[in-house]
Amino acid sequence: MTMLELKAVNKFFNGWQAVADVDLQVAAGELAVLIGTSGSGKSTTLKMINRLIEPDSGSIRLAGEDIRSQPPEVLRRRIGYAIQSVGLFPHWTVEQNIAAVPSLLKWPKARIRERVVELLELLHLPAAQFLARYPHQLSGGQQQRVGVARALAADPEVLLMDEPFGALDPVTRGTLQQELLRIQALSGKTIVLVTHDIDEALLLGQRIVLMDKGRVVQQGSAQDFLLHPASDFVRDFVGQSDVGVRLLGLDTVASRMRPLQPVSGEPIAASATLREALSAFVARRVSSLPVIDAQGQPAGVLHFADLLPVAA
Amino acid sequence: MRLHSRVRLLLVLLSLAAALGLPLLTYAPNRLLTGQGIALLDLLQGGSGLRWLALLPALPLLLAPWWRPGIWHERLVYLAALWLGAALWWLAGSEATLRAGGEDALARVSFGGGFWLLQLLLLLQLAEALQVLAGSLPRRVLLLLLAQLPLLWLLLSGRLDSLSLLREYHNNQDAFDDALLRHLQLVLFSVLPALLLGGALGVWAYRSARFARLLFPVLNVLQTIPSIALFGLLIGPLAWLGRQLPGLGIAGVGLAPALLALSLYALLPVVRGTLAGLQQVPPAVREAARGMGMTPWQIMLQVETPLALPVFLSGLRITAVQAVGLAAVAALIGAGGFGAIMFQGLSASALDQVLLGVLPVLLLALLVDVAFRLLIARLKGADDHA
Numbered sequence: 001m002t003m004l005e006l007k008a009v010n011k012f013f014n015g016w017q018a019v020a021d022v023d024l025q026v027a028a029g030e031l032a033v034l035i036g037t038s039g040s041g042k043s044t045t046l047k048m049i050n051r052l053i054e055p056d057s058g059s060i061r062l063a064g065e066d067i068r069s070q071p072p073e074v075l076r077r078r079i080g081y082a083i084q085s086v087g088l089f090p091h092w093t094v095e096q097n098i099a100a101v102p103s104l105l106k107w108p109k110a111r112i113r114e115r116v117v118e119l120l121e122l123l124h125l126p127a128a129q130f131l132a133r134y135p136h137q138l139s140g141g142q143q144q145r146v147g148v149a150r151a152l153a154a155d156p157e158v159l160l161m162d163e164p165f166g167a168l169d170p171v172t173r174g175t176l177q178q179e180l181l182r183i184q185a186l187s188g189k190t191i192v193l194v195t196h197d198i199d200e201a202l203l204l205g206q207r208i209v210l211m212d213k214g215r216v217v218q219q220g221s222a223q224d225f226l227l228h229p230a231s232d233f234v235r236d237f238v239g240q241s242d243v244g245v246r247l248l249g250l251d252t253v254a255s256r257m258r259p260l261q262p263v264s265g266e267p268i269a270a271s272a273t274l275r276e277a278l279s280a281f282v283a284r285r286v287s288s289l290p291v292i293d294a295q296g297q298p299a300g301v302l303h304f305a306d307l308l309p310v311a312a
Numbered sequence: 313m314r315l316h317s318r319v320r321l322l323l324v325l326l327s328l329a330a331a332l333g334l335p336l337l338t339y340a341p342n343r344l345l346t347g348q349g350i351a352l353l354d355l356l357q358g359g360s361g362l363r364w365l366a367l368l369p370a371l372p373l374l375l376a377p378w379w380r381p382g383i384w385h386e387r388l389v390y391l392a393a394l395w396l397g398a399a400l401w402w403l404a405g406s407e408a409t410l411r412a413g414g415e416d417a418l419a420r421v422s423f424g425g426g427f428w429l430l431q432l433l434l435l436l437q438l439a440e441a442l443q444v445l446a447g448s449l450p451r452r453v454l455l456l457l458l459a460q461l462p463l464l465w466l467l468l469s470g471r472l473d474s475l476s477l478l479r480e481y482h483n484n485q486d487a488f489d490d491a492l493l494r495h496l497q498l499v500l501f502s503v504l505p506a507l508l509l510g511g512a513l514g515v516w517a518y519r520s521a522r523f524a525r526l527l528f529p530v531l532n533v534l535q536t537i538p539s540i541a542l543f544g545l546l547i548g549p550l551a552w553l554g555r556q557l558p559g560l561g562i563a564g565v566g567l568a569p570a571l572l573a574l575s576l577y578a579l580l581p582v583v584r585g586t587l588a589g590l591q592q593v594p595p596a597v598r599e600a601a602r603g604m605g606m607t608p609w610q611i612m613l614q615v616e617t618p619l620a621l622p623v624f625l626s627g628l629r630i631t632a633v634q635a636v637g638l639a640a641v642a643a644l645i646g647a648g649g650f651g652a653i654m655f656q657g658l659s660a661s662a663l664d665q666v667l668l669g670v671l672p673v674l675l676l677a678l679l680v681d682v683a684f685r686l687l688i689a690r691l692k693g694a695d696d697h698a
Contacts, residue, residue, distance in 0.1 A: 076605030085595075087598075089615060100604050104604070
């Protein structure tokens with residue numbers, strides 16, 4: 001089922017075309033990533049979905065319904081929205097911030113409280129500790145967790161995220177990316193995320209949409225982008241010299257390991273990516289690695305040659 | 313002994329200079345003549361041993377610069393400064409009773425430069441001690457007010473009644489009460505319209521940069537017109553308006569032009585405070601509010617207003633304090649207020665009558681300032697804790 005459908009959408013700013021004939025379909029439960037350089041029109045495209053920016057032509061449908069069929073405020077309460085600078089209300093507590101949209105929708109108080117606590121737990125922020133805090137008492141990563149919780153609060157049909165992890169340090173960003181994948185797997189939310197970071201796009205995007213000068217240049221899976229770039233621009237954007245390494249980043253050790261054989265040395269987790277395995281081979285100067293599962297039990301073995309995919 | 317506080321040493325040295333070098337009081341045969349100075353030492357020689365006793369707390373203050381900092385030392389300084397301040401008032405009052413007591417006495421005892429300077433220096437000593445004794449603004453204000461209780465008691469018990477300033481008060485009591493009421497009216501009814509109009513203009517200027525570019529030059533020019541000139545400029549048009557619309561109480565002089573001029577002066581700081589308050593609301597907060605589906609009204613009431621309020625109130629604080637001062641000038645066009653007492657005193661060259669007009673203006677300005685500061689501190693505190 002198509003959750004979100006953009007058809008021939010155009011947007012001009014003072015005669016300059018920011019978005020040109022964009023067609024886009026996002027299936028329900030899909031995580032789509034809009035990627036491009038600054039000025040490529042990706043953020044504008046995102047903001048047209050919740051009508052923060054109105055398109056000049058074309059149509060946008062949410063769950064089959066034209067988004068202009070209701071007042072923008074009503075539409076926006078159905079759509080979660082998280083941004084890079086988070087934008088938590090500094091004069092409201094964490095609880096009040098997360099409760100913002102449910103309060104606008106006039107949920108009963110008890111239900112709001114329950115939902116806030118549930119979301120804090122989901123984002124690994126112990127409710128007892130965080131409910132009454134103010135945004136300035138949180139670290140950058142904690143603020144963005146609250147920002148994501150706030151966007152999810154009213155159980156929206158779609159979640160829009162505008163470079164949500166762009167301002168975070170690499171470690172925190174990595175953690176939150178994993179959390180987003182986990183939350184998406186748990187909730188099955190349709191998510192549209194904007195980024196300029198190709199690694200983030202390859203990691204998160206089930207569908208990646210590359211934009212340039214307002215147009216969609218290519219869309220498809222991470223594999224498509226790495227193996228079949230549609231143009232030199234895409235090839236450059238993806239980073240030609242790193243394609244192999246990035247391909248390895250898409251698969252896990254578990255997908256390539258062989259049945260148990262006795263191999264000595266420090267083991268690698270089955271859930272690690274092949275990219276991490278490559279790094280381990282080179283750093284440890286070995287040609288085979290023992291693999292352990294999540295419980296730490298031996299699960300198999302990975303040989304250096306296994307990194308090469310079987311011809312398909 | 314080691315010197316621990318240079319600030320205190322400076323205060324002590326200045327206090328000694330003021331006490332020994334400047335007259336504490338002045339004595340004149342009648343209210344219009346310039347008085348002769350009475351030094352502190354003269355006062356002590358003339359009076360009983362009680363006067364020496366009253367000044368005893370000066371000793372710890374003299375030693376305070378060499379004390380190690382500590383809460384008990386600060387408490388002692390607070391009490392000593394409080395006592396000494398009251399003692400100076402009492403000394404002045406009792407000397408005045410001695411020299412110019414009696415209902416019909418023409419002679420006047422007034423304050424000399426030394427008295428005011430000493431009171432100021434003692435106030436600074438209090439403030440120094442309060443830095444340590446009171447962490448928060450409300451506590452500091454409370455302790456400062458408590459320190460004025462002895463003075464209040466001296467006033468109410470009539471022990472200061474023979475002082476020239478109090479004699480002026482008793483001679484002008486009705487005029488004083490009228491002036492107080494009128495002064496408060498002038499401030500309230502000029503700040504209130506400025507608040508409403510200025511708030512609206514500020515919001516408008518925030519929404520439209522083009523409007524702001526038009527508005528601010530006008531307001532800036534208004535602000536640079538000297539107040540007396542503005543009062544004068546308004547006489548003509550308002551007198552004309554009063555003739556066209558009789559029965560509305562509009563006239564070229566009196567309350568109407570004063571309120572109009574004061575409102576105009578109040579406008580710029582209010583508009584600026586509103587605009588600055590709105591501008592410091594982070595754009596991300598506004599975008600998030602819109603993106604979550606808040607209506608423009610909800611954003612205004614729930615997000616922009618509370619976030620802009622502290623800055624807005626800071627602007628309003630300046631406006632109100634400024635209005636208290638400017639309202640004194642409004643007496644020139646017959647609007648009354650403390651300015652009337654002041655100008656009357658000036659034309660009669662009765663300095664204590666001038667003082668009777670000036671002191672309440674000063675006090676009023678201080679009170680308004682402190683009230684706003686407390687309010688702003690409360691608002692900010694509510695954000696930090698709760």
